[in-house]
Amino acid sequence: MSDPERLLAGAMSDVERDMLRAWDAEQPSAEAHARARAIAGLALGGVLVASVSASGAAGTNVLAEVGSSIAPKAAAMGGAAAKWLAIVAVGLAGAGATAALTIPSRAPVPLPTAPTAVHTFDIHEAMRPWPVTSATAPVPTDYGRAASPAPAPSARPPSPASVHSPHASAAAPPAARPTSLGEQVVSLERARRAMQDGDPALAERRVDEYDATFPGGALREEAEALRIDALSARGDTAAATRVATSFLATYPASIHARRLRALVVSGADP
Amino acid sequence: MMETAHVPTPSPPREGRWPAEGNVGHSSTRVNPSSLPRPALAPEAARRFRALVDANFSLVWRFLRGLGVPPRDVDDAAQQVFLVAAQRLDRIHVGSERAFLLATARGTAANARRAHARMREIADDDALAGRVDARANPEQSASLKQARVLLDRFLDALSEDVRSVFVLFELEGMTMAAIAELLETPPGTVASRLRRGREDFQAVVKRFQAQRGGQA
Numbered sequence: 001m002s003d004p005e006r007l008l009a010g011a012m013s014d015v016e017r018d019m020l021r022a023w024d025a026e027q028p029s030a031e032a033h034a035r036a037r038a039i040a041g042l043a044l045g046g047v048l049v050a051s052v053s054a055s056g057a058a059g060t061n062v063l064a065e066v067g068s069s070i071a072p073k074a075a076a077m078g079g080a081a082a083k084w085l086a087i088v089a090v091g092l093a094g095a096g097a098t099a100a101l102t103i104p105s106r107a108p109v110p111l112p113t114a115p116t117a118v119h120t121f122d123i124h125e126a127m128r129p130w131p132v133t134s135a136t137a138p139v140p141t142d143y144g145r146a147a148s149p150a151p152a153p154s155a156r157p158p159s160p161a162s163v164h165s166p167h168a169s170a171a172a173p174p175a176a177r178p179t180s181l182g183e184q185v186v187s188l189e190r191a192r193r194a195m196q197d198g199d200p201a202l203a204e205r206r207v208d209e210y211d212a213t214f215p216g217g218a219l220r221e222e223a224e225a226l227r228i229d230a231l232s233a234r235g236d237t238a239a240a241t242r243v244a245t246s247f248l249a250t251y252p253a254s255i256h257a258r259r260l261r262a263l264v265v266s267g268a269d270p
Numbered sequence: 271m272m273e274t275a276h277v278p279t280p281s282p283p284r285e286g287r288w289p290a291e292g293n294v295g296h297s298s299t300r301v302n303p304s305s306l307p308r309p310a311l312a313p314e315a316a317r318r319f320r321a322l323v324d325a326n327f328s329l330v331w332r333f334l335r336g337l338g339v340p341p342r343d344v345d346d347a348a349q350q351v352f353l354v355a356a357q358r359l360d361r362i363h364v365g366s367e368r369a370f371l372l373a374t375a376r377g378t379a380a381n382a383r384r385a386h387a388r389m390r391e392i393a394d395d396d397a398l399a400g401r402v403d404a405r406a407n408p409e410q411s412a413s414l415k416q417a418r419v420l421l422d423r424f425l426d427a428l429s430e431d432v433r434s435v436f437v438l439f440e441l442e443g444m445t446m447a448a449i450a451e452l453l454e455t456p457p458g459t460v461a462s463r464l465r466r467g468r469e470d471f472q473a474v475v476k477r478f479q480a481q482r483g484g485q486a
Contacts (some may be wrong), residue, residue: 002447006439008466016475018417023441025418028331032345036323036352040316255324 029190033255034222038185184210184219191226200233221247225256232263319356322367329442330371336437337379338426340384347378354378369452376434424474428467435460436467 008020191206207227210217217223224247231240244260251257321445339347351374355362362370425433436452438444446464450457 003439004464006443007471008440013475013479014418015417015478016471018413019421019424019475020440022414022418022421023336025414026332026335028328028345028348032331032348033323033327036327036349039349039353039356040319050280101376201452257345 030225030256030259031222034219035185038219172176184214184217187213188219188223188226191223191230195226195229195233200230204230204234221254221256222249224251225254225260228260228263306427315359317360319352322355322371323352326368326371329368332378332442333372333375333434333437334382336425336441337376337380337383337415337430337433338422339379343382347375347382350378353376369454372434372452373454374385376430380430420478424471427474428470431455432463432467432470435463436471439464440467440471 007016023067051171187206187210191203191210194200194203194206204227206224207230210219210223224243228240228244228247231243244264247254247262248257248264254260327348331344331352334344334347334351335341343460351371354374355367358370369370379433425437435449438449438452439446444452446457446460450460453460455463
């Protein structure tokens with residue numbers, strides 16, 4: 001199939017050209033991109049994976065706790081971050097519900113540090129405080145293979161060995177640990193909002209707070225990018241260039257790299 | 271209080287589809303177990319997911335916008351698409367990630383459009399003005415804003431099928447073959463949808479020019 005010439009490549013009126021070129025302004029923010037990446041850390045990877053694989057069914061309750069512990073923060077914040085956290089929290093809280101639905105006869109395995117949370121978690125309560133925009137779209141199943149039956153939805157069965165092993169249970173991190181990524185997102189969201197509100201000095205202080213509260217945090221890359229934006233917005237080009245140079249050395253493949261290289265190049269110009 | 275009594279019995283999605291849950295504006299508490307994260311995915315799945323986000327986030331975000339998700343909702347809609355992808359990662363075959371994401375985005379966009387059909391224009395014109403202003407010099411911004419509004423109106427008038435093809439071909443610069451594959455649509459159908467989209471595009475432009483000529 002040979003493609004027709006694109007409209008923009010052919011002769012056209014100014015109106016047509018403006019209409020198609022107006023599309024170029026449509027670009028997602030780096031923050032939105034970073035949040036989508038963070039879904040992996042919150043829902044599937046990082047600390048959570050460690051606790052889930054170490055403690056099986058108890059791990060799913062850890063997820064439920066993360067969901068419900070993020071919820072009040074999200075409710076308290078309002079705005080975009082709250083909505084996003086709510087979406088993630090629902091996903092995480094739902095993981096606990098899956099366990100409850102699929103293994104109802106199994107008593108929840110108490111967590112070492114927060115056993116009551118396991119018994120008091122209520123999916124309805126967890127989901128009630130915020131209007132969640134989680135209208136689930138029709139989702140294609142089993143992509144890339146035509147007529148393969150979709151497996152029945154169920155939680156992955158916990159490994160009996162890991163569930164009943166006291167060592168595995170003891171090895172699970174304290175329940176408070178997995179919340180830190182959600183807290184980091186909240187913390188950085190404050191910095192991002194300060195930038196949006198046109199207060200780069202405040203944004204920089206927020207980034208400082210982030211660094212102090214979460215040394216070596218998972219969102220350091222995003223925090224540093226925000227710092228560079230804040231320095232740049234304050235007019236401190238020299239510092240912005242210096243931090244950006246160091247940033248590029250540390251995160252050469254970052255989604256911010258292209259933009260920051262431009263900054264470094266323009267900052268080096270007299 | 272019974273924690274699990276109100277949660278509906280899980281039923282397998284029929285042909286992978288189920289009614290939308292948790293509609294906007296309602297604090298629905300229904301949970302569809304098949305749409306929830308699988309908590310025990312291996313770390314390499316998280317790596318795969320991040321790679322999938324990096325390769326497709328911009329496209330998915332813009333596709334959502336192209337399908338009519340308003341600016342204030344598009345970040346959430348994109349998160350929703352990738353959250354679904356994270357939940358169902360083990361069912362997405364390698365090489366089919368983009369097709370999965372675009373199909374999910376189409377469903378998400380349809381929901382978002384329905385939910386916000388009534389109050390779309392007012393707030394978004396402001397948001398649009400802000401974004402366009404940031405990227406164009408002042409003398410350009412008025413005509414660009416007008417052009418963008420016109421583009422939105424044109425796209426809004428298209429059927430979703432025609433719209434998808436027009437957005438991917440004319441705005442995203444994909445090849446017809448790629449679009450046919452991604453939308454799982456025969457090439458001839460893609461070509462006819464593009465033709466229809468272009469005819470409508472010309473018609474909208476003619477109408478606009480006639481109106482402008484009439485006002486002058």
